Amino acid sequence: MKYNLKSTAVLNNKTTMPWFGLGTFLSEAGKITQDAVRWALTAGYRHIDTARIYNNEEDVGQAIKESGVPREEIFVTTKVWNDDQGYESTLRACDESLERLKMDYVDLYLIHWPVPGLRNETWRALIKLQEKGKARAIGVSNFMIRHLDELLAQTDVVPVVNQVEISPFIQRCALVEYCKKRGIVVESYSTMSRGKRLSDERMVAIGKKYGKTAAQVMLRWALQNEIVVIPKSVRKERIIENADIFDFEISAADMAAINAVDENCSITPASWDPETSDKWK
Numbered sequence: 132m133k134y135n136l137k138s139t140a141v142l143n144n145k146t147t148m149p150w151f152g153l154g155t156f157l158s159e160a161g162k163i164t165q166d167a168v169r170w171a172l173t174a175g176y177r178h179i180d181t182a183r184i185y186n187n188e189e190d191v192g193q194a195i196k197e198s199g200v201p202r203e204e205i206f207v208t209t210k211v212w213n214d215d216q217g218y219e220s221t222l223r224a225c226d227e228s229l230e231r232l233k234m235d236y237v238d239l240y241l242i243h244w245p246v247p248g249l250r251n252e253t254w255r256a257l258i259k260l261q262e263k264g265k266a267r268a269i270g271v272s273n274f275m276i277r278h279l280d281e282l283l284a285q286t287d288v289v290p291v292v293n294q295v296e297i298s299p300f301i302q303r304c305a306l307v308e309y310c311k312k313r314g315i316v317v318e319s320y321s322t323m324s325r326g327k328r329l330s331d332e333r334m335v336a337i338g339k340k341y342g343k344t345a346a347q348v349m350l351r352w353a354l355q356n357e358i359v360v361i362p363k364s365v366r367k368e369r370i371i372e373n374a375d376i377f378d379f380e381i382s383a384a385d386m387a388a389i390n391a392v393d394e395n396c397s398i399t400p401a402s403w404d405p406e407t408s409d410k411w412k
C-alpha cells in the first residue's frame with residue numbers, strides 16, 4: 132500500500148481525512164503546542180487532533196492561522212468532553228470549541244468517551260451540528276462494540292470514525308473488523324504506546340531491517356492495517372521522525388510478526404478502560 136503524508140481516507144459521508152496527523156494530548160498550552168503545530172505543518176502534516184479537555188484548542192487554532200496554510204487544506208478534529216455531554220450542552224460545547232479555535236467549522240467532531248445515559252443524546256447533537264455546518268463530519272471515540280451496537284440501533288447516521296487506543300500491544304481486532312464492515316474508519320491513539328514500549332526488542336529488531344525506529348514501525352504497521360494515526364510529539368525532531376514513514380513498506384512476514392504481538396495491553400488507566408468500565412469520574 133502506497134501512502135504519502137497527505138493521502139486521505141474517504142469517510143462514509145464522502146468527506147476525506149488524512150491517514151496521518153498530529154496528536155496533542157498532554158501538549159502544554161501556549162508556545163509548546165503552538166510550536167508543535169507550526170513544526171508539523173511545516174513538515175507537511177495536514178491533520179491536527181485536539182480536544183476540549185486538552186486545554187490547547189486556542190493554541191492549535193492560532194498556530195494554524197499563523198501558518199499561512201489555507202484553513203481548507205488542514206483537517207482539524209476536536210471532541211466533546213464528558214461533562215459537556217447531553218443535547219443542549221454539546222451544542223454549546225461545540226460553539227465554545229470553535230470560538231477557542233477561531234474557526235467556523237471543524238472537520239471532525241467526536242464524542243470523546245461513551246458516557247452512560249448521555250452518549251445517545253450527545254450523538255443527536257452531533258447530527259444537528261453537522262446539519263448546521265459546524266462539523267463537516269461526526270464520529271465517536273472509545274466506543275467498543277457494545278456501545279456501537281447500541282448507537283447504531285437508534286440512528287441512521289453512522290459515525291465516520293471511531294478513535295480508540297490501538298498499538299501492536301493492543302490491537303482490538305474484533306472492534307477493527309466490526310468498524311470496517313460498517314464503513315467506520317478506525318483511528319488509533321497511543322499508537323506508539325505513548326512512548327512506553329519503544330524499547331520493545333521485537334519492534335526495535337524489525338525497525339533495524341528497514342533503517343527505522345520502533346516508533347516508525349508502530350505507526351507504519353497501523354497505516355498498513357488501514358488505521359489512521361495521530362502521533363503526538365512537542366519535539367521538532369520527533370515530529371519529523373514520526374512523519375518519515377512513507378518511504379518503506381513492512382513486509383507481509385513482518386506485519387504478521389507484529390500482528391502476533393497483540394497482548395491486549397492498554398496504557399490507559401484501568402478505570403478508563405471503556406471495554407470494562409462505564410465509570411468516567
Ligand SMILES: NC(=O)c1ccc[n+]([C@@H]2O[C@H](COP(=O)([O-])OP(=O)(O)OC[C@H]3O[C@@H](n4cnc5c(N)ncnc54)[C@H](OP(=O)(O)O)[C@@H]3O)[C@@H](O)[C@H]2O)c1
Nearest residue numbers: 154155156272320321322323324325326346362363364365
Ligand atoms: N480519544 C482519546 O480518548 C484519546 C486518548 C489519548 C490520546 N488521544 C489522541 O491521540 C494522540 C496520540 O496518542 P498519545 O499522545 O496518547 O500517544 P503516542 O502518540 O503514542 O505517544 C506520545 C508520547 O511519545 C513521545 N514520543 C513521540 N514521538 C516519539 C519518538 N519518535 N520517539 C520517542 N518518543 C516519542 C511523546 O513525547 P514528546 O512529546 O516529548 O516527544 C509522548 O510522550 C494524542 O496526542 C491525542 O491527540 C486520544
